[in-house]
Amino acid sequence: MSGSPTSVDKLKVLSSIHKDWCRFRTSYSGLSLTKEEDILVALNGIAKAVAEVTNDTLVAGLWRGRLIEELCWKRHTNERVHSIDEPPKPSKWRAPTWSWASINRVIGGRTMWWEYDSWLDxxxxxxxxxxxxxxxxxxxxxxxxxxxxxxxxxxxxxxxxxxxxxxxxxxxxxxxxxxxxxxxxxxxxxxxxxxxxxxxxxxxxxxxxxxxxxxxxxxxxxxxxxxxxxxxxxxxxxxxxxxxxxxxxxxxxxxxxxxxx
Structure with missing residues (x-):
């Protein structure tokens, strides 16, 4: 951002970044990893880059500064990516149940990124x-x-x-x-x-x-x-x-x- 951005400008940028992250998460969660236990390891580099820009921390796959909002993830009901024979959960523990990383399915979720809009009551x-x-x-x-x-x-x-x-x-x-x-x-x-x-x-x-x-x-x-x-x-x-x-x-x-x- 150039000039002297307002708090609303900053919120719009952060919301845009979070929206892109959610899209990335949907694509990423549909991949088949060679080692299922590496689900949080393989995105660690990208997470650090996002954290540096947003001044936030990724904990168990969720952003700490938006944790209540982040808990509102959901399993994508369109299962075209995953085989129905694939186990719904990993063979070994890799994340708590409140994290999307605890299941082997595509993650969607209706996350709000329009909270800066004045017409939100x-x-x-x-x-x-x-x-x-x-x-x-x-x-x-x-x-x-x-x-x-x-x-x-x-x-x-x-x-x-x-x-x-x-x-x-x-x-x-x-x-x-x-x-x-x-x-x-x-x-x-x-x-x-x-x-x-x-x-x-x-x-x-x-x-x-x-x-x-x-x-x-x-x-x-x-x-x-x-x-x-x-x-x-x-x-x-x-x-x-x-x-x-x-x-x-x-x-x-x-x-x-x-x-x-």
Whole structure:
């Protein structure tokens, strides 16, 4: 940037860089690496270059300065790149469940990069990062990683069949493991965690994740999937009802602090 850029100018540039990163991540996550454990190692050089420009740090594949937003990644539902026979997860641990690097699938996600627009009515982060613990090698390979999140756990139930119509909220759900065909197999301790509430109109849109008590570490949680609901400037009554039902669930739930591994 030349001259004396304003804060809005800077935000536009950073948002543009992040948009390009997200596109890169989608392409990169569709590649077949010779060594699956090198997924974070192979992009370490590019990550350092981006970090130098943005003054940010990549942790477990996510940008620390945008961590709540970055947690809103989702598995791309178009599986043309990956063989259906390819395991959905690596054979050995390489990233925590809250990182896109924990699965062997193309990563999409509706990340907002227009937050500098004056016609965005509001944007609220509905959860907060309390602590982040990352142990990684100089190569970028992770040894261990976890984060502590202050949030509200909203109980939800899988549908009787399929994976879409979760009750009582009609948000769009994308499970991280694409091999799961019956969500009932996951049990009844699943919760929604609303991460972001934003809008171009009064009603707003929502992004968040699904979590489940960990089966490997008592007292901790693992990410199970992603959910979203997008309404527009003049949402329909049904859209208003869905957004409000999730927000009502959020307001009823007690604030708690959980460890995500």
């Amino acid at each position: 509001f944007i609220h982060e509905m959860a907060a990062i309390e602590d982040l613990t990352v142990d990684q090698k100089p190569s970028g390979q992770l040894v261990n990683a976890s984060l502590t999140l202050t949030c509200r756990l909203i109980p939800t139930s899988p549908p009787d069949s399929g994976i879409w119509a979760w009750t009582p909220y009609k948000v769009t759900v994308t499970l991280d493991d694409c091999t799961i065909t019956n969500a009932k197999d996951l049990g009844n301790e699943i919760s929604l965690v609303v991460l972001r509430h934003f809008a171009y109109g009064k009603e707003g849109s929502l992004q968040g994740i699904l979590v489940l008590p960990s089966r490997v570490k008592t007292g901790s949680y693992e990410r199970l999937g992603y959910f979203e609901f997008f309404s527009y400037v003049e949402p329909l009554e049904e859209e208003k009802r869905i957004v409000q039902s999730v927000l009502d669930g959020y307001n009823i739930a007690q604030e708690t602090t959980i460890e995500l591994i």
